Amino acid sequence: MAIWSGRLYLLIFAFLSFGLQAQIENKKKTFVVKKMPSLKQDPKILALYDLYNKGDEKKAYKKAHLLLKSKADNRSISSTNLLLAYYFNKRAVIDSSIYYTNQALKFNTVVNDSLKSRLFSLGYNLLAINYQKKGLLNESKKWHLKGIEASQKYNEKNLFYTHMHGLAQTYNELGDYDNALKLFKQCLECKDDNEIILGSYINIGDIYSKLKDYDNANIFYKKGKVLSEKTNNNQGRVIILLGLGENYKLQNKPQEALKVFQEAQLIADKSELNQLSIVCRSSIGDTFILMKKYSDAKLIFSEALQKSVHFGLLQNQSYIYDELRKIAILQDDYKSAYSFFEKSARIKDSITNLQKIKEINELEVKYKTAQKQKEIEALKFENEAKKLVLANQEEAIKNMLLQEEISNKNNENTILAYQNSSNKKRNEISLLKKDQQLKSLEINQQKKIRWFTIIAFLVLLVPIIGLLFQYYKRFKVQHLLNIKQVEITSQKIDGILKDQELELIKASISGQDKERQRISQELHDSIGGNLAAIKLQVNHLNASNFTNIQKISLQLDETYQQVRSISHTLLPKKFSQNKFLEVLESYLKNISDASKIKISFIPYPKKEINELDEDIQIETFKIIQELLTNTIKHAKASEVEIQLNCIENIVNLLFEDNGVGFDAAKSEKGIGFINLENRIKKLNGSFVIDSKLKRGTIANIEIPVLETKSKNKIKGIDLRNQLDELKSN
Secondary structure (H helix, E strand, O other): OOOEEOOOOEEOOOOOOOOOOOOOHHHOOOOEEOOOOEEOOOHHHHHHHHHHHOOOHHHHHHHHHHHHHOOOOHHHHHHHHHHHHHHHHHOOOHHHHHHHHHHHHHOOOOOOOHHHHHHHHHHHHHHHHHHHHHOOHHHHHHHHHHHHHHHHHOOOHHHHHHHHHHHHHHHHHHOOHHHHHHHHHHHOOOOOOHHHHHHHHHHHHHHHHHOOOHHHHHHHHHHHHHHHHHOOOHHHHHHHHHHHHHHHHHOOOHHHHHHHHHHHHHHHHHOOOHHHHHHHHHHHHHHHHHOOOHHHHHHHHHHHHHHHHHOOOHHHHHHHHHHHHHHHHHOOOHHHHHHHHHHHHHHHHHHHHHHHHHHHHHHHHHHHHHHHHHHHHHHHHHHHHHHHHHHHHHHHHHHHHHHHHHHHHHHHHHHHHHHHHHHHHHHHHHHHHHHHHHHHHHHHHHHHHHHHHHHHHHHHHHHHHHHHHHHHHHHHHHHHHHHHHHHHHHHHHHHHHHHHHHHHHHHHHHHHHHHHHHHHHHHHHHHHHHHHHHHHHHHOOOOOOHHHHHHHHHHHHHHHHHHHHHHHHHOOHHHHHOOHHHHHHHHHHHHHHHHOOEEEEEEEOHHHHHOOOHHHHHHHHHHHHHHHHHHHHHHOOOEEEEEEEEEOOEEEEEEEEOOOOOOOOOOOOOHHHHHHHHHHHHOOOEEEEEEEOOOEEEEEEEEEHHHHHHHHHHHHHHHHHHHHHHHHO
C-alpha cells in the first residue's frame, strides 16, 4: 500500500439469476474494474494513470504508446503496459489484454520490493480475469493462486482478498460449491472492504440457492441487504432483492416473490439503474405468468420492452419478445405469437451480426497492436542510428557557426541603412492609422445608433405581441366554453325529451291498468252474478217448471251479449276503425318524432298482416310497445329497425337497435321482459334475444297463426254448443 496511491476498486458482484436465462447465463457476471491504480514514482506515469482514472481513457491510451516509444526505464515500461492491459480488458479485447499483461510482468525486473510484488499480484489478477472471460477456468484458478502467494509475501491484505474472491468465483463456475463457499466465507473477514463483503454475501446466497437450501440462501441475502442499505449501495440492494424473489419463486411463493420484485423495481427506477429496472420488470412479468395473470404480465413486459428499445438493449428485447410469445400461446393467440417470434428472431440476427463485427474489430486491434510493436522496435533502431549521425554532424555545425558569425557582421552594416529608411515609413504609417481610427469611430457611432433604434423597436414590439397572445388565449378559451355550453344544452334538451316520452309511456301503462281493473269488475259484478243465479236455478229445476227454463235461457243470452260487449270494449278503437298496419305505422311515427330515434318499419305482406286475428294484432302491438319502451329507457340507441312478416302461417317479428346492449347471461329479467315472455307464451310463440355490450340488441319473435285461430274457434264453438243445449233443454 505504501508505494501505490489510491486503490483498485472492484465491483465483486456475481449477479444472481433473475429468471432470465437468455440474458444472464449461469446466474453470474464477471468482475468489473472501476478504477485504475496510480503510481508514486515517475511523474509521467502518475499523470498517465490520473488521466485514465478521470475517464479520458483514449487520451491515456495514446500517451501510453508514445511513452513506450520513448526511452524509459523498465519500471515505467512495466506500469505503462499494465495500464494498456486494463484498457483492453475493459473493452473485452482479451488477447491484447493478456499480451500487455505479460509485457508488464516481463519488464518488472527491479530488485525485490513491495512495489514489484504488488505489480506481480495485480498482473496475476488481470490474467486470471482474462482467462475466466475466455472460459479457461483452470488457467484462471492457477493465476489467482499465484496472486494469493505474492500478496501474502508482503502482507497485501486488499490484493489477498481480491484474489481469494476471484478464486472462489472460479470454483463456483467450475461447480465446486464446497470450496467456493469456504473461500467466500473467508472473504467475509475482510473488514476494510465492504464491496468484497457484499459480493461474498450475494455469491454465498447464490450457491445455497443452487443447492436448493433456500433458508440459508435467504439468510445471506438478507445480511447483504442490511449491508447495502447501510452503505447506501442501491445497486447491491436491487441485486439482492432479485435473488430473494427468485428464491420465493423456486419455493412456489409467487405472492412473496412479486412483492420483493416490485420493491426492487422501485429502487432501480429511483436510482436510474436502467438495465436492472428492465430485469426487475421481466421478473415481475414471469411471476404474473406463474400466477396466470396474463394481462398484467403483458403490461409489465411492454414497459420493459419500451425501456429496452430506448436504451438499445438487444438481448433484453429478444428475451421479452420470447416471453410475450409464450403468453400469446397460453392465450391461444397464435397470430400474435408468430409476430413476437419474428421480432425476436430479427433481434437475435442483429446480435449475431454485431458480434461478428466485434470479432472483426478485435482482430483489427490485434493486428494494429502487433504492427505498433514492430514500429516501436524500428524506431529504437532508428534512434541509435540517428545518434551516430548527430555525433558526426556536431563538428560540421561548429564550422557553420563560425561562417555565420562572419556573415552576420557584414549584414549589420546593411541593416543600419535599412533602419533609417524604415523609420520614415513608420511615421507615414502612423499618420494613416490615425485617419483610419477616426473613420472607425464614426462607423461605430452609426452602428450604435442603429442598434439603439432596433432595441427600442423590440422593446415596444414585445409587449404588443404579449397582449395579442393573451387576447388570443382568452378568445380560444371563450370559444371552447361556448362549444361546451352548446353540448350541455343539447344534452339537457335530449334528457327532457326522453323524460317526457317516458311520462307518456307511463301514462299509457296506467290507462291499461285502469282498463284491466274495469274489466275485472265487469266480469265479477255482471257476468259472475248472472252465472251464480243460473247455477241456483238449475239446481232447483224439475220437469214441470218450464217457465224457469225460459228464464235461464234468457239469462244465458244476456250473459253471452255481455261477454261480446266486454271483448269489443277491449279492442282499441283505432283497430276497429282503421287497418292494423296504419295504426302501427302512425304509432311508430309519433314515437320517432318525439324521441328523435330513426325507426325503420318493414311489413310483408301487408294484406295478410292486416287480416290477422285481432288477438294476434293486439298482442303484437303491445310487444312492439314494450320493446320500444325498453330501447328508449335503457339502450341509448339512435336507430331501430322493425321487420314484421307473415309467411307460411307464422308471424315473425324482428326488432333490432344500435344501442349500448347488455350481457344477456349476467342481466336479471325485469317485469317488462317477463310480461313479453308471458304474452308470447300465451300465443304459443317463441322468443329469442341476442345482445352484447357496445353491439346493440336483436329480438326475434315467432307466433303461429293457425294454432291461435283454431284455439279461438274451438272456444267459440264450445260456448255456442253449451248455450244451444241449455236453450233446447
